[in-house]
Amino acid sequence: MRYGVLGPLVVWDDGGAVVTVPETKVRALLATLLAHDGGPVSADRLIQDLWGDDPPGKPAGALQAKVSQLRRVLGRDNVLHQPAGYRLRLAPAARQVDAEHFRALTAEARAAADPRLRAALLTEALGLWRGPAYADFADEASVRGAAQRLDEQRLSVTEEQAEARLAVGDHLLLAGELTDLVERHPLRERLRAAQIRALYLAGRQSEALASYESLRARLAEDLGVDPGPPLTALH
Structure with a gap:
């Protein structure tokens, strides 16, 4: 899976096709996990982020339901649970998230001695953007x-x-x-x-x-x- 946050939130499969993530709170859950760059987010924090001051009657169960929905879309192994909380399985070197690709291209450009190469790499990096970051969230x-x-x-x-x-x-x-x-x-x-x-x-x-x-x-x-x-x- 690849993820896009440089614009509206989007998910692509390994072939480049858009993967639909249904339901606003499931998309919000994904956005929150992506905003932590693969780091864990506690269940309490996710419940607060998703429902604010109006949580459901059984918040832990409601969160687990949203996690299950997300796992059905991304694959169970891509949404991990550990003592510190939930996190996405991401491989930074693979540039799965377009923001990581953007930063990597920028670093390559800054290391380039040739101004034409530097300009080309920076142009490529900026071309990844589809709108404001996390535009829908x-x-x-x-x-x-x-x-x-x-x-x-x-x-x-x-x-x-x-x-x-x-x-x-x-x-x-x-x-x-x-x-x-x-x-x-x-x-x-x-x-x-x-x-x-x-x-x-x-x-x-x-x-x-x-x-x-x-x-x-x-x-x-x-x-x-x-x-x-x-x-x-x-x-």
Whole structure:
């Protein structure tokens, strides 16, 4: 089995076909277990995550029923029970979870000396994303932290990819592609620096200066600070 959390929760079999996980609480159980990266989650914690302050009359039995449903989908050997709680059987080296594949590709890119290879690997890593992490469960307390960490990693890798693409002369396309992202994350200085460099190299100097001034004004208004030294030097 392979699991996707870089977007809505999805399961694929070994042949790549989507495996249906029925019923919302069974899917929520799977999301919670995946958010713990193969580590155990106690029964009490799972009951709280699934039912909150309104547990069923026999919560342990209700949880066991959901675990049994999940085992019927994934295979009994893939949902393990041990004294510390329930966990998924995962082999990190096999990159069964798309988030693990994303992190592995990112690590390969950071180790690559060739900027073209680095850009290609980062592009491949970002191509694994299908939407916000754990998109259908991102508001659930049990996965919120994991989802936020992954979304932050995605944004950081996007910044790295932009810098790698600038290093290989891909500024013309990049200048346009970064516009929406900068609008959604107006205070990220590393992202803004990549956009300003791309605009400048694309011959759009006035837009590059306008972007810098927009950031400077926003930082002053929202945080009472000036742009950091890297952006100031770039300006």
